Amino acid sequence: MNVAEIRKSRWFPLVWLIPGALALLALAILAAQGLRTLEPVQAFIAQYPGESHLPDWAPVGFPAWLGWQHFLNAFLIVLIIRSGWLIRTTTRPSAYWTRKNSGLLKTKKPPKKITLEQWIHLSLDAVWGVNGVLFVILLFATGQWVRVVPISWDVFPNALSVGLQYASLNWPVENGWVNYNSLQLISYFVTIFVAAPLAAITGLRMSPAWSNDWKALNRVYPIELARKIHFPVMLYFVLFIIVHVTLVFASGALRNLNHMYASRDDQSWVGFWFFAGSLVLIIAGWVALRPALLRPLASLTGKVSR
Template sequence: MTMTKSMPALKNSRTFKRVGLILAALLVMALLVLLARWLRELAPVQGFIAAYPGQSRLPSSAPVGLPAWLGWQHFLNAFFILLIIRTGWLVRTTARPKAYWTRNNKGPLRTKNPPKKISLDLWLHLSLDSLWVLNGIVFFIMLLATGQWMRIVPTSLDVFPNAASALLQYASLSWPLENGWVNYNSLQVLSYFLTVFVAAPLALVTGLRMSPAWPKNTPALNKAYPIEMARAVHVPVMVYFVVFVVIHVALVFSTGALNNLNHMYGSRNDDGWVGFGFFAASVVVMALAWFVARPMFLGPIASLTGKVSR
């Protein structure tokens, strides 16, 4: 009886803590805005922003605009990242998976040791990882072949003071003057560079170390790259992607949604509704994928390459 009565109290305590954290976060954000606005009133800071408006100059050979292939890549990356984060969280937090998968030890993937039984969530996570890596290879090839890399790779040291200027302008809720169709601001450049060339490779190499595909009978290799190290990096990288996505989406919708969505999904530089239409369709696709990512629907697909069991 005592335990039964304590459960609502525990839930209320957790709810109270969550509400408290949200209110504290809002208070901190409000204070940061006030601080940024105060700083922008100072003459030295105004001079700094005038000298570094928030955007570095691109090389003369840099392409202008965002091609259609980049829009498709944006959708596919968003699709895979969303489901990878979801399945990764389920793998980490689910104590008793609803279904398991064991690979067929036949054909070209035959191994000496018997395949290991893994949860269906992990099977989906690894499958999505593989598709994400393949998509990433295509992305890197196209990025280098079309010169689009110049838009997200810093080519001048003034990217750092310009990024600081852009951050201050964002924090004061007075957005940097920019045209993403031509050139990203320096804070965007650094964040995109970090995401594409640092976070994504880290997610790959740490995830590979934690996967069943990693060779187990290699003591020297396992000692040089212990699984504990991979785990210590993999989770923070996942958190980074979550934070990046939240901030990215918030800024897309708060700094000219229609124009930004046209850049990202419509390959056009105007305020029409084409990009929004493609974006809305992509959200529907991702929502459907989120819904069907459960054993009832995944089982028949997973059984094509292995045995699904409870």
């Protein structure tokens, strides 16, 4: 491959993007380490070590349902990102899917034809949405919501303190079994109650289920706006996954994996093996998103045509 071909490649931006990002990261680390030598900054960290106080009734530990929900949400969001990227990059659809116009779903207008990639993306979205509603219900029913919803203003200075501690590579002492640090709390809150609903609302606006006959609503909420929001939200989820996985392994992998997958607070390998099994299933799902396997599955719910 010559220089001209390299420059035309979709991966060419990484030639300068990755070194640039590493240089910025190094500067941020040096700046944070310098700031931590200042007495006012040290006093600020001492006053706000990184955790916002929880009420006495806050639950300790993680119930088993939260481990299952963690796996299901991880599995579905990875496949949703994968199928969404297929929609964005596929120039020639491998097949089309048309809903069966019968029974309770029978309408006067003929069903819309969508690509196979759109079908799997929307199907995964539907499952993710139902699972998300169940997840939120369980959060509030069991009191776990108090760990991912800010309930006092000191969460913000504590989050700033945690960010500074992370950036300086002198990390805060954490005990996620009892209480997340404030930066985790805010990031989980944004992911659950902001990013996920935005993904669902914008995805619905872009789906065939949204009618062109809703003139007034379409003027208020144009599809162009949904597209401008939907893709950045997907990028947010990608960034969240990268940072989340990195911190899980960098801040005590075995204990963190036990919290997330085994509902126990120790250094055993139980959570790791649950995680390894979930990773195998996620990889299998990723590989399975191909036309040869999707066609027979899609044909169970509609007509598949070339």
